[in-house]
Amino acid sequence: MYLDLPGLEAFIAVAELGSFRHAASRLGLSQPALTRRLQRLEAVTGAELLDRRAQPIRLTAAGTSLLPEAQEAIARLREAIRRAVDPDQGQRIEIGCLPTLALRHLGPLLAAHGARWPQSEVVVHESSATEIRTMLEQNRIDFALAAIGAERWNVERVPLFEEPFFLVLPKDHRLAERGAVAWAELRDEKMVSTHAISENRRLVDAALDQARVHTTWRVEVRHLATALAMVAAGCGIIALPASALPEPMPPNLTTLRLLRPALTRRVGLLSPRARQLSPAARSLMTEIVARLGGESAAARPSRAGRGALRVAAPRG
Numbered sequence: 001m002y003l004d005l006p007g008l009e010a011f012i013a014v015a016e017l018g019s020f021r022h023a024a025s026r027l028g029l030s031q032p033a034l035t036r037r038l039q040r041l042e043a044v045t046g047a048e049l050l051d052r053r054a055q056p057i058r059l060t061a062a063g064t065s066l067l068p069e070a071q072e073a074i075a076r077l078r079e080a081i082r083r084a085v086d087p088d089q090g091q092r093i094e095i096g097c098l099p100t101l102a103l104r105h106l107g108p109l110l111a112a113h114g115a116r117w118p119q120s121e122v123v124v125h126e127s128s129a130t131e132i133r134t135m136l137e138q139n140r141i142d143f144a145l146a147a148i149g150a151e152r153w154n155v156e157r158v159p160l161f162e163e164p165f166f167l168v169l170p171k172d173h174r175l176a177e178r179g180a181v182a183w184a185e186l187r188d189e190k191m192v193s194t195h196a197i198s199e200n201r202r203l204v205d206a207a208l209d210q211a212r213v214h215t216t217w218r219v220e221v222r223h224l225a226t227a228l229a230m231v232a233a234g235c236g237i238i239a240l241p242a243s244a245l246p247e248p249m250p251p252n253l254t255t256l257r258l259l260r261p262a263l264t265r266r267v268g269l270l271s272p273r274a275r276q277l278s279p280a281a282r283s284l285m286t287e288i289v290a291r292l293g294g295e296s297a298a299a300r301p302s303r304a305g306r307g308a309l310r311v312a313a314p315r316g
Helices: 005-017 020-027 031-045 061-085 099-116 129-137 199-210 224-232 279-292
Strands: 092-097 121-126 143-147 155-170 180-182 191-194 217-221 238-241 253-259 264-272 300-302 308-310
Touching: 005 020, 005 031, 005 061, 020 031, 092 099, 092 129, 092 279, 099 121, 099 143, 099 279, 121 129, 129 143, 129 155, 129 199, 129 264, 143 199, 143 279, 155 199, 155 224, 155 279, 191 199, 191 224, 191 238, 199 238, 199 264, 217 224, 224 238, 224 253, 264 279
Parallel strands: 092 121, 092 143, 180 253, 191 217
Antiparallel strands: 143 264, 155 238, 155 253, 155 264, 300 308
16 A cells, blocks of 8 residues: 555644644645645545545544554654654653553653753653553564563563562451461452453462462452552452552551462563664663662562551662
8 A cells, every 4th residue: 555644644634623724734735735635545545534524624434543543653753754864862762661660660760861861852651561562562662661571582671670469458358467478368359450461460360370279350450540449449459569559558458478479570671672772762771770770679568667668678
């Protein structure tokens, strides 16, 4: 299929402005020239993209499907051209990050980066492990801060630290006064979980299988804040890595160490092998390695602090 970039730009302008006149003005074209571009694009796609009878102009079903993809593709192409023409001055960085790691670690790192690179722009894609791997494999991001799993050959990885999982449960739960709990003791417990494609869910499922514990997820949600609200409401209990534990812990929740097996997740930097990083992106990666490479794997909730995190000294 012929890639009609002028037609896509015309289509995006009309879709965003809802007017042929305003779109032509934005692109510096006459209205007949704009119309010809749109007609060529519709001939290429084989579908009508705009309902010209509506005022303002509306998208057809095909146009609605095409618009977000076209906007993202054009934006990525513009950024790629900018990087190629002026790679040393490229200040825009796109990174993937698991939401739990973004919440716990990214703020101070990006603040320090902004002080050193005041013209830099950082776009953070807070996504699931599956979505991050897709972006890495498609070379759409500079790098990612995520849990390390079974990465493909074209993704490089730099391990940073390991962190343990803890059980989060209401304080009035039958296990709440224990210092630790084995996975086998969770048999027949009601469980709350993040969505099935998350890396945390995969690790927890593997630990339950190893302990030969069969459980049915009673409540499955996408966001951590929702999961914790479900636990607080008594819908079940949840296993989470240390970075995902809120500070402070909600007053009616507590945490226990999980044993047999002692489950951990490895956190690291993942980057596409084929991607050429700008100086700003390399600088940010170096800072992340320096700051997080010495993180202790033994971050544990302090029972005396009623759920506050105590970070042990780095090993070695």
